[in-house]
Amino acid sequence: MSVTGSASAGRPGSRAVVPVSVLVADRWWAPLGGLALVGAVFFTMPIWMPALGFLSVEDGVTVTLYTMLALGMVLVLGYCGQLMLATNALFGVGAYGLAILALHQGLNPWAGMAVSAVAAGAGAALIGVMVFRLTGHLLGLVTLAIGYIAFIVFETSPLTGGASGIGVGPSLSIGGAVFSGGENSFFYVCTVAALISLVVARNLVVSRTGRALRAVEANEAAAASAGVNATHYKVVAFVTGAIIASVAGSLYANYVGVVGASSFTILVTVEVLLMAVVGGLRSIWGAPFGVLGVVVFQAALQTYGPDVVHINSSYFTTIGFGVVLILVLLLLPGGLASIGDGLARMIASWSPEANAANRRISTESHAVALQAALGEPSTGAVAGVSAVAPVAPGxxxxxxxxxxxxxxxxxxxxxxxxxxxxxxxxxxxxxxxxxxxxxxxxxxxxxxxxxxxxxxxxxxxxxxxxxxxxxxxxxxxxxxxxxxxxLARTFQNIELFPDMSVLENVMVGAHLSAHAGALSAIFRLPGHWRDERVLAQRAEHALERVGMERYAARAAGTLPYGQQRRVEIARALAAQxxxxxxxxxxxxxxxxxxxxxxxxxxxxxxxxxxxxxxxxxxxxxxxxxxxxxxxxxxxxxxxxxxxxxxxxxxxxxxxxxxxxxxxxxxxxxxxxxxxxxxxxxxxxxx
Amino acid sequence: MCGAALVRASMMDWMPTFFATGIGQLPETLASGIVNGCIYALAAVSLLVVYNVTGVINFAVGDFLMAGAMLTLLFAGPNGDPHRLPLAVAVLLAVVIVTALGGLLELLVIHPRRRQGTIFLLILTIGISSVLEGGALIPTGSLTYGLRPFTSGPALSIVGVLLPRQDLWIVGSTLIVMGLLWYGATRTRIGKALRACEVNPTAARLVGIRVDRYWTIAFALGALLAAFAGAILVPVTYATYDMGIPITLKAFVAWILGGAESPVGAVAGGIGFGVLEAVVLGYSPASVANYGDAVPLLLLIVALVIRRRGLTRQMAVTRV
Structure with missing residues (x-):
């Protein structure tokens, strides 16, 4: 029973093993690492892209704009589990919006960009409210139909200039600096926009809203029992993605000068889906690398493909995309991000402290599981319930x-x-x-x-x-x-969010005791930080009551059955x-x-x-x-x-x-x- | 001309005159709707067969149709090239090849991941769609191709309605294929096993049906139906490498319209959608009819969203 002894002895010191406060502690500077990495790659594109021989700065602009589109896909499909295939429509709204507002209203391009983004967001909210009751694959095809309809409208409507397209008008400018499409300065505007979008998406995901999104993705019924309104969060994710996509569209309009329908075919949506899959659907930071990978691959194919087979180079793109999409899904379903995660884990495992903690956790859970399997009576509090006041039966x-x-x-x-x-x-x-x-x-x-x-x-x-x-x-x-x-409940067949940590599971349970919404998450307003602390404390308290606080950092799905039951009870208790x-x-x-x-x-x-x-x-x-x-x-x-x-x-x-x-x-x-x-x-x- | 509505918007410069029909041409309009509807019905049943057995929505259904059309063209020779195979042989070869392709792609692409969720598999079929589309693009370019009707001659007049001969081919062969399908599903061993997999995969496995194998068969059968639709369609429309996605969308709408459950419903949904499309486009002012596919699709999406409760009840997966 030495195991039992160490476990019960470990209880008071459990915070030393997995300090809960550190787990939740998301500091304002936390995204800077990823941002620096992506920024370093993106800002140097004008240098290293031409050096490769088959890429130009124009490909750099494509990378930044498609990164923004891919982020929308990651938010909605990756984090929320909703297959929304109307990316081309949202991209088009931003582009045509800017052009039409400049042409007919004489609006400043920045204002046009803002108005288009609002319109795209409102449209997304409207569509979202209408279609999110549909289940997964139905949703995919319905939204794809919406994308297809949008393309036909762009191509046909007199307002959008039909097949010949529409001119954009004056370029974006700040003060005297004009950012016209062909210039390097415009590339930097796009890069900054992409980096801001990354931070927005990342902040949204690491928050109360983000947990709710992931909970909806993992198990809508269980999320609902914690008070999470699934439709609301799906719409929040979709609207955020739509606004980002629309801004990307406006930048694209500024870049090309004349907006034509052929830039907004369904192929754009498929391409963005491919990029998001390559980057890793569950990863914000994977998206830019997925886009980069696909753009480099496409350019290489078009440059060197004809040397192998003597056919029009643009013909290779479609089949290349299909093959890559299938291969990535079959061989690397987590995308490039899973490689990144693997590297991060490897680096983390070199730190001796983390190593020891990991080993201890795994031994303990192993011992507990073993004990449950053998049905050994426990002498001490194995993972005891901290009954606040032991109550007599009567x-x-x-x-x-x-x-x-x-x-x-x-x-x-x-x-x-x-x-x-x-x-x-x-x-x-x-x-x-x-x-x-x-x-x-x-x-x-x-x-x-x-x-x-x-x-x-x-x-x-x-x-x-x-x-x-x-x-x-x-x-x-x-x-x-x-x-x-x-009212809070548990389920007969445990309904946890398996990929989320134990602590996050229970924090979702406490969802209703905080109010911070998407905006305070995105801009990291004081309300966000306050609510995170409240939720973490509540969750920690609930976990202590069921004796599971030591496992706060573990992914819930990796726990043995009996412990998952406790976590589920803690999730219900966290709702108070x-x-x-x-x-x-x-x-x-x-x-x-x-x-x-x-x-x-x-x-x-x-x-x-x-x-x-x-x-x-x-x-x-x-x-x-x-x-x-x-x-x-x-x-x-x-x-x-x-x-x-x-x-x-x-x-x-x-x-x-x-x-x-x-x-x-x-x-x-x-x-x-x-x-x-x-x-x-x-x-x-x- | 009756497959006109299938032609993509970019090729519709001649369509306004076609659609400026008077009320006197209602029978012809309805007939052309039924003919298009047969194509949608075949594609919708293809979706249905795959979905019922595997739970996967086969996004590539329109591209299998395109492949059937393209291969028929390849073997029979576009517009009167005499040095090619006889038409019947060409159609048969095309259908057999696409059927095999459907089964093969299932084995290579879907099979290794069939335990994944339906959205994952749907994305895989989007990959298949791109591969088929890209595979057709390389040899054909972005050109359009047409084929002579199966039998030449002037349009036939049946109870006062003028019907091009290929229209009769389309309706007749669709009826025959549906009859064969019904016979196969209810009277043959494979058909019964397929239906068993559809009703209860676990029970099917318990009585010794190799459910996994029927995934392959379902995809092959789905590809067969789509390819056949492509082969009989190609004389009335132009085939292009990218004709697939609009057809996938329409087949999907037809499938949902028919209740998403039974083949009879899918056929009714297909023909219903075809007629709706023909009537809406035929009797709209040119400024609306210019939007082609967008009009009926939009109408149906609105309908779908309005009656979503009924649909989601049928298709929702209860998780508690």
Whole structure:
């Protein structure tokens, strides 16, 4: 048990192992490293590009502008998981907007750029609100159709000058300095714009908004249960990308002088998709290198291709793009960024301190996993629940007894029915939950327990019945709205955001306790920093309660099952809910871990939380529940005290299918050395 | 002329006169809509077959169609080149080659990553689309090609409606292909296995169907349908290397319009979209009809977004 000893000894000093404050600490200077690298490559393009022989400064302009387009793709597809293929349309809005405003309104090009960007942003918001209800691949094709329609409009409309295009008017200028297309000075304007876009995208991604985006990408249902309005964040990402793309379009118009439709074909969108994939869809810093790689590849192909095969060089581009897209996706799905990440990890592993910390974490988690597998009873607090005030078993009923005669009903469900195409999964279930009360929900598989939860949390719309939360009717509300009324939940099959760190997962859980939006993230306003601190503290506190603070830096998906359950509970707790729904929280826990869970639930109830808990581990459930509701085939058999339920003949019959097995056996059996946590009563009875 | 709506906007300088139809030509307008609709129907069923078995939206469907058209042209010889293969042989060869290509590309490109999410696979099919398009661009350049009708002669008059002969070929052969497809799906071993993979892949695997292999078969079958559509289409329109993406979009719209579930729905959606397109473009003023494809696509996107609830319910993947 030396492992146990070191783990429990490690608890007070856990911050030394993984200092949470450092994990979150994103300083204002943090993006400067990446910026310096990209800036060094970009600013020197006029020097090294001609030196290569097949590139010119014009390719440099292309790289900077397409970097901006690729950033939009990374934000929306990479971080938010939404396939939006209307890049060419947004690019075109910026270009034609500048040209048309200059021609017809005589607007200064800077003002034209700004107006176009606003128009693109507004259009993106409108389209986003309309189409984001569609699922992934439908969205891709619908937005591609939008891009195609935009191209036809650019090519046909008299306003855009039809096939012959439209002249742009005066070049961009500041004071006396004119940045016309052919000049090197204009290239530097584009570079600065690209670098600013990089910072904007990076700041957006590393923030409360960014976590919400990634949460939506990873698991929309779980994000909603934390109060994240998925559509809102998708639109935020899309609008940000649209504004950047539009500015790129305006710069492009200034660069070419005459805007023609052929620059805004669907091929542009495919090209940008390719660049984002090559750079790494999940990486802001990968984007510029993806663009650079594709542009260099294309130029090389066009220069040296005809030497090999004697055909018009521009004909190679399309097939080259297709082949590269497929090869990158097959061989290097993370793009160039995954190479960068690998290098960064290698460098980090050379630092002896980090090495030691890593090794310690992996040994500990290995030991814990091993212990869970063997079902060893733990003597110490393996990863103990820090129950704030250890509560005696009877205290909850005492609290109840002393409460005023008409205690407020936290959660009330009346006659909730849910039908799926003829199958009635839930038939008139009702529930009342007071503050400080724990209600157990049991029943055989398929009894409708999880459906009931889903109706309560809004993940499924009940066919009839009423759900009230703190007196408000929340029936049929979207999950993220119900979360705002103080309901948090966990899921039967753990629904974490696997690629995000444990801390980030729990910070998403605390989403609603902060308000910083996209603008304060992008401009790093004081509100952003304040909210980050609040969220990190809340998350840290929630992690301490479930004894998981040592794993804050780990990717949630890499944790063993039982620990993922704890993280999920911590995520729900971070919301500081009034009502907590726990769906099989003890599944996969060892006997001692289940006992810790019982203590945690008691402690939470003593803090006036109302808790509903679905659980097959009868011992844990009967220990902690004030009342137990029994469901069978969607119908509510009864709601009674645990002792009464235990003895009820109809419950035993329905739950076990036979009457001669005694349900109470499970609770009588002592806390022996056998692993019981993972085994449920019905399975034992079967 | 009835495939006119398939021609891209850039080639539409002659279209306003064609579309300036009077109300007296309604039967002809409807007929041309049905003919185009048959092409969309074949492509939509191609999408459907691939999607139902694999869950992948095959973005390259229009490019498989283009490949079928281009290869038919190559073998039969553009416009009256007498030194080429007989038409029937040319069509057959083209369809067989594209079918094999569809299966091969699935094996090489989709298969290694088939456990990835649908968006990932959709992006892979965008890659396939670029490869096919680029592959056609190199030998053909950006030129347009046409082919003689399968049978020559003046348009036939059927109950007073003038129908070009190739239109009859298109409608007739679409009917035959759909009939064969129905027979294959319900009466043959492979068809039944394909449908089993579609309904419940796990159960299909449990009864010994090698589901992975049927991914390849589904892509090959999808490519076959698209290639055949391309072969019968090429006499009424011009083939270009980049004709694929507009057709993919229209096939997709037709597929969704038909409910995205059954082949019957896809066929109905295809013909419905074809008729809608012909009527909208035929009876719009030239200033609107100039926008060609954009008009019906826009209408349908609006419709799709309005009735999105129905669609998303069908296609949403419940995650809780």
């Amino acid at each position: 205290i909850t009923s005492d609290v109840e007894g002393e409460a005023d005669p008409d205690p407020p009903c936290l959660l009330e469900a009346v006659g909730v029915t849910c039908r799926f195409e003829g199958l009635t999964a839930l038939d008139g279930a009702s529930l009342e939950l007071q503050a400080g009360e724990v209600v157990g929900l049991i029943g055989p598989n398929g009894a409708g327990k999880t459906t009931f939860f889903n109706c309560l949390s809004g993940h499924v719309q009940p066919s009839s019945g009423v759900v009230r939360l703190g007196g408000t009717d929340v029936t049929g509300m979207a999950p993220y709205r119900i979360a705002r009324h103080g 809910p009034h009502v907590l729904l726990l769906d099989e929280p003890a599944a996969g826990l060892s006997a001692s871990e289940a006992q810790e869970l019982v203590e945690l639930v008691r402690a939470l109830a003593s803090e006036s939380l109302g808790i509903v808990m679905v659980e097959h581990n009868m011992r844990a459930l009967m220990d902690v529940a004030d009342r137990v509701t029994v469901l069978d085939s969607g119908r509510q058999l009864l709601t009674a005290l645990p002792d009464e339920v235990r003895k009820d003949e109809t419950v035993i019959a329905s739950y076990l299918g036979t009457s001669h097995l005694d349900l109470s056996r499970a609770s009588v059996r002592g806390a022996g050395a056998r692993p019981e946590g993972a085994t449920s009563v019905p399975e034992e009875g079967a």
